Amino acid sequence: MVKKTEKKSRKIRVGVQSITGCAGCQLSLYFVEDALLELLDKIDLVAAPMIKGRNEEEDYDVLFVEGSVSSKDDLDNLLRWRKKTKLLIALGACASHGCMQSMKHVMNQEEVERAVYNKFPSDKRLKPITDVPIHKYVKVDFYIPGCPPSKEEIVQVLKLLVQGVQPRVYDKPVCHECSLKENYCLLDQGIECLGPLVNGGCRALCPSYNHPCTGCRGFLDDANLESGKQLLRDKGFDPDMIIKRMTKYNTLQFLEFETRGKKSNEEGEGRG
Ligand code: SF4
Ligand code: SF4
Ligand code: SF4
Structure with missing residues (x-):
């Protein structure tokens, strides 16, 4: 500050x-x-x-x-x-x-x-x-x-x-502002949107114009990419397209999440 x-x-x-x-x-x-x-x-x-x-x-x-x-x-x-x-x-x-x-x-x-x-x-x-x-x-x-x-x-x-005030970090997903704006969820319209996984603070700019969020503000620290992928697969989206979408802005974060996921699986198996 x-x-x-x-x-x-x-x-x-x-x-x-x-x-x-x-x-x-x-x-x-x-x-x-x-x-x-x-x-x-x-x-x-x-x-x-x-x-x-x-x-x-x-x-x-x-x-x-x-x-x-x-x-x-x-x-x-x-x-x-x-x-x-x-x-x-x-x-x-x-x-x-x-x-x-x-x-x-x-x-x-x-x-x-x-x-x-x-x-x-x-x-x-x-x-x-x-x-x-x-x-x-x-x-x-x-x-x-x-x-x-x-x-x-x-x-x-x-x-x-x-003013000498520390700015506040926005820590909610894009979906938060999107639902406050009462947007009709794109996922329910069959359009792939990364909103649940992505840092908000943009006033849900893209979904408000019927464009899916592609993650330009980065993934939330506690985003669960595996559940996100599963959710999109369950909705019938192509797995390769999901990966391409997730890595468009955030390849490095994506790789870090993958490594973190693998590590916690191995630790889980070690304990079991
Ligand atoms: S349109 Fe996207 S950002 Fe908006 S609520 Fe649905 S998934 Fe979330
Ligand atoms: S792509 Fe960027 S500006 Fe658009 S909704 Fe997602 S985070 Fe907001
Ligand atoms: S590509 Fe990089 S420098 Fe250009 S607008 Fe996007 S974040 Fe900014």
């Missing part, structure tokens, strides 16, 4: 930095225009390379990081920024969960490189790392997930930090 007591008169120094991603998260932040302008008497946007020519790399109070660690340069930048900021916020699905590029964990690395670059630079200038979210390397103080994250949520978090 940003402590306002010691330096009441000083504006909060905010930075926005980016590693591998599509820059959509930053756009969400800059598109909050009016709300951001209102906040500018409370914050100094000292680094925002996408929209500013002169950017500082020292003494951030709050640093938003967009993107996942996908190269040695990403890693070096991230480690350096962590040392320069009091609070580090993972902005978006790439930073929080690895997003689509984390599919590389279940794909052949060379095939991926060939598909993207045709001929990969022989000097390996890019020094790729198999993509991971930023918490695998540095401490993250808060997450604003989503692909892209919602403007409202970004503004809300910024406003709370300006």
Whole structure:
């Protein structure tokens, strides 16, 4: 939390930095225009390379990081920024969960490189790392997930930090907000939706427009993926499609859940 007591008169120094991603998260932040302008008497946007020519790399109070660690340069930048900021916020699905590029964990690395670059630079200038979210390397103080994250949520978090209040983590599934909105459940309409397994906080955006949730805010920590898979299979959805849907944004989380499941089965068998 940003402590306002010691330096009441000083504006909060905010930075926005980016590693591998599509820059959509930053756009969400800059598109909050009016709300951001209102906040500018409370914050100094000292680094925002996408929209500013002169950017500082020292003494951030709050640093938003967009993107996942996908190269040695990403890693070096991230480690350096962590040392320069009091609070580090993972902005978006790439930073929080690895997003689509984390599919590389279940794909052949060379095939991926060939598909993207045709001929990969022989000097390996890019020094790729198999993509991971930023918490695998540095401490993250808060997450604003989503692909892209919602403007409202970004503004809300910024406003709370300006007031010196710790933002609250949303820990209910997408279904919670979906039923509050009295949406007709897509699963009951024969449409595969991951809502029961996924972190809410997006006001059930996709199901409210009759699109299934595909998990851009990541799985809940206590999601039961096995029951989720079974539920979808029981409803007649294709098992391969279920896996593809679950790994679209969250391959790494999916693999971690699988390992956790296998371990607890083995422990159960050991006890029995
Ligand atoms: S989370 Fe989505 S919008 Fe943000 S950088 Fe990644 S791909 Fe782009
Ligand atoms: S539509 Fe999806 S998010 Fe909404 S209640 Fe049904 S399963 Fe949950
Ligand atoms: S409903 Fe699911 S996919 Fe859509 S914004 Fe919310 S978490 Fe992301």
